[in-house]
Amino acid sequence: MNEYPVVVVGAGPIGLAAAAHLTETGSAVIVLERGPSAGSAVSEWNHVRLFSPWSEVVDPAAARLLEPTGWAAPNGDTYATGREWVEKYLAPLADVLGDAVRVDSEVVGVARRGRDRVVDAGRDTEPLSVHVRHSDGSEERVLARAVVDASGTWGSPNPLGSEGLPAIGEKSSADRIDYRVPDLTDPAIRAQFAGKHTVIAGSGHSALTAIITFAELAAEEPGTTLTWAVRRSVTADVFGGGEADELAARGALGQRAKKAVDDGFLTVVSGFRTETVAAEGDQLTLVGDAGARIGCVDRIVALTGFRPDLSWLSEVRLDLDPTLQAPKFVAELVDPNMHSCGSVSPHGVEELTQPEPGFYLVGMKSYGRAPTFLAMTGYEQVRSIAAELAGDHEGARKVELTLPDTGVCGGAGLFDEPDAPSTGGCCGVPREAEAQLT
Template identity: 65%
Template structure:
């Protein structure tokens, strides 16, 4: 196993950062990416501007790899779009890693060689095997460790209020999108429903509010499972662009550009010439032309079925991490830096990192993932002191309360920072 590489799944921001950290430690590493270029998921939301500036989007190990090759970071105070993040940083980083990164390589399974998850005998002596599907066929890659940084982009949460698709949701799929829209012209003069309460939803609402100003015949309805509209930390947010986003959405609601329907958990989607959304309480939102569902994402764990994972029953995050990020408890943004200890599983040398490590919890920052993989790489190299050391201070959101208690008002939800609005931020 000592000659086998560390296999990283996913050539996104955290996966490439993991590869840079592992390579810097002198260990062999292979990144397997099913897309055809680095940041394939990021480029799917190419038109969206991040609320973190460049100074918080470049991993330290990536910078140390890139700068000797002549790469110069963009202005640290600028806020890139998804396209710029991928084009100006992720793709150069993948090029710098060279043949350590393989594209068109989809991971479809991970196991212990010759052992399914039930077998104990001889398990610890066997390496991990990564099952890969490519255009040329199937292959197996032997690995000393696996870092799953594949993200959650491919598994958006449904419109249905119970975590499963609402009745009729799939049949109305041509009228429903689960991503922040780009083509605004499609929505001119229509009745658009936005479902969700996180920063992705706020981003869409701000864009639609501008559309309403330019085309007053356009209607926008905001569906909330919570009992009240909430907008984040505003001026108290240590990421100013994130705070400003909530403030702009609040102003759009107060200006009458957006109608808010709180406490609406979708049960069914009825389709005639237009759509009607029906809540579990029988409330109806009628004459709907388009629905934008921005209710977060969830991890795809199917290809890890033969690996012994210790996941929290609620969040599907590692059990050591879940209490630190549980939205039923807080949303302060003061998640303590964490690494190999909190991300460990019963299966040695298997780690979920990045957005996937958060399971169904929101409010993930790239900085968090960079710290995770720094710690993991140190542990794999045998540097336990560095693996346990904290090297990150996260910016606070300036909000608090138990965001999982969506029937509670901000004033009654308690929390760790005093009474303020609560942000249910999505990735």
């Protein structure tokens, strides 16, 4: 099948890194991006700063491709915003890749040429058929010897409802619910929240970022009130590993969020699982599954994580973990119900290979519903796959990667129970936060 290119779905950081590695190893590649430009998803959180430094968010093969153009790597010890990541790295990389990157091209399905998923014959001899819909409404089929799905999860945020499905009334109140961190530097967006009561739901890094941002708004805009609704108990571990976090900026993020709580900018409601969003005139009331209520709410910022969109992969054969919807072997490495201390074992083509020959899930999508994905994980994934597709089977399996430790033990499954005892683990018993919770 070497007459066909490798198709990469998504021109984000991992997709473009995949293209760089494939180009370097001599494979023809086409990158299909549904947005109007490379890094379109990243551009939607332009205002958010990464907690990984530049040295960890530039792929080595991409840097080698860029250097002959005169591109200079940003200071490796500094931290990029989403906008800077696009402007200083992703956009120049897409320019170097040239016509290989096709924007406004949404992949709406993948199949084996001439066969649906039921047919066994020809799955290892026929190319993959990538169904593409362009922004002008036209359609085409692109034949590929392999498909690397780096489409991420940004387009599929989890709902506010605690059962993994929208809460009662959530869809009808969608115009007052944000599922990403709002850009409060935009005057029009800021006006929607200033002087209003906002509920922030969630306890991951996005929620901590929102807590810091909204606390600053509350300090500057009289009448702004904030409620933080979390399913878990608010122990110190909710705020991350602090100084024990090997990513200093990630540790500092949690400490700044904790200070915002300590300073009394938020009312914290723990053990709250949203069951209903009830509209009462111009305001909303959130009702928990145990009957608790949060009333007089103007807007909700639901930062409850993301999930993979598998709807367009119905005709390829996948072996996914039933819990995380991640490749089975990757799920064993990252399952937040069992995983301890944020460490992830090195993994590459062996763990990412699917029953469908030549099809790979990479990047954030390879983690399914699990959080805490780092760019450097995805860069090593696509390096391994590119080596495999180039015939370097030994190099593909020499996967060496050490990820920064979070400094925190315990999985989301455990911490989701408000009164669950700690299993301890390598970091000891969770500490109660010395927060002034009202």
